[in-house]
Amino acid sequence: MDVLDRVAVLRAEGRDIVSLCAGEPAGGAPSLVSKAAAELHGSGRALTYTSALGIRELRSEIAGHYGRWYDLDLDPARVAVTTGSSGAFVLAFLAAFSVGDRVALARPGYPAYRNILHALGCEVVSIDCGPEVRFQPTPELLDAAHAESPLAGLIIASPANPTGTMVDRAELAAICAWCADHGVRLVSDEIYHGVTYPQPGADDPRGVCARELDDSAIVISSFSKYWGMTGWRLGWMLLPDDLARPVDALAGNVALCPPAPAQYSALAAFAAESYLECDAAVAEFARTRQLLLQSASRLGWGAAAPADGAFYYWADLGPQRSRWGSSTAYAGALLEEAGVAITPGGDFDDRSGARSVRLSFAAGRETVAEAIDRIAAFHARG
Incomplete structure (x- = not known):
């Protein structure tokens, strides 16, 4: 949540930030749910x-x-x-x-x-x-x-x-x-x-x-x-x-x-149409996951978890550890210098999390592709 707060501040300053820190599906609620809410609030009930x-x-x-x-x-x-x-x-x-x-x-x-x-x-x-x-x-x-x-x-x-x-x-x-x-x-x-x-x-x-x-x-x-x-x-x-x-x-x-x-x-x-929408969103998550797995070398991190489900990419910092020391320092620099928000691993693992990061790919394929390009460029700058 600290990272999200910083993202909000930077965006208010006019910065273009790619936020991959929250586990929040980009598509939002199924259309029938949103329609039901609009009708409910419009009914005066x-x-x-x-x-x-x-x-x-x-x-x-x-x-x-x-x-x-x-x-x-x-x-x-x-x-x-x-x-x-x-x-x-x-x-x-x-x-x-x-x-x-x-x-x-x-x-x-x-x-x-x-x-x-x-x-x-x-x-x-x-x-x-x-x-x-x-x-x-x-x-x-x-x-x-x-x-x-x-x-x-x-x-x-x-x-x-x-x-x-x-x-x-x-x-x-x-x-x-x-x-x-x-x-x-x-x-x-x-x-x-x-x-x-x-x-x-x-x-x-x-x-x-x-x-x-x-x-x-x-x-x-x-x-x-x-x-x-x-x-x-x-x-x-x-x-x-x-x-x-x-x-x-x-x-x-x-x-x-x-x-x-x-x-x-x-x-x-729980309508059939809502299940179909949600399954389509999961199919998009799957495509984004595949992009990440195929881009592991471009990310420049170390070993990653297989991500059998959910929409997170949990990875060791690998070669980045020697330069930045901790995932908190690395994530902070990545946000400030490259405009990419990810989550340092300390909250998830209070013993070894300083060497790991979590990237959420719930934001969608195009957003994640942009983030990968920025991360690769960030590392190339040395």
Whole structure:
């Protein structure tokens, strides 16, 4: 967010900035969702509070979505609509964990997990997950963390931010079994499901839902990524039976209810036309990803994660490290001198992130192509 703030300042000064720091799809919401919002606001309808866990119609539509994508028969009463996935994480951690509980997560990983858990008094157990395990936790790594002191929870993300790596069905089944055997609550971040780049013939092209394998898992997702609705602040959570009432009670105190206009408009996200639009956007992400992979030598960085899903390119700085020392210094210079905004890796990995950067390719192929040209020219200047 500091980088975004600096981008805003530079643009206000008249600078031409290519911003690839935010995970924000350039296309925005599906057209039917935007149309529904316009009609809603033009109707003069009073937009009042809704139920704390969201309107019944939207909870039913989300349950139906899981039937279509994962062949799951979900009770809409176990769907909680939240103020973005961020609201879901706060509610899930409040309900599932107590002060002092040890909760494990992969490093590198999304920094908000760690920050929210710290704020709630939990002990964060960061597990080093490098390229040898495709940046994802394994039962063996969990065994080691659990042996130090018992874990209460595990957060996984597939596709993950910042690496874009995924766990397949067998890997997720092993993690679910490990959690069940050790009494560890699993929280599965699936907000990038659907934004995936599977190999031909893949069994689970959109990702595997943890609820296919474990009824006690908490699943968190969002309208922000596949549907491109970042600013609408609307997410959801699939709740196990024992957390349904606690989350309901907490939700009414934390945010009272999710945004009513976004909820009613989001009903249109589940129309067939909206899915087609979103799939077309994912196809464009795939083309942009391919451009990045083919341009690795021009970028002049080191080894990169495979980006199986999401829209991030996580790379070691490679030869740039010796010149700049840290990803923060490098990203700052790239922004000020070349007008390209990327994210330094420190927030994602507080141990080794100083040598890595994350580039978001959600802005589209033309924008990313321009950024690649600028980065190459920046390095050529020495």
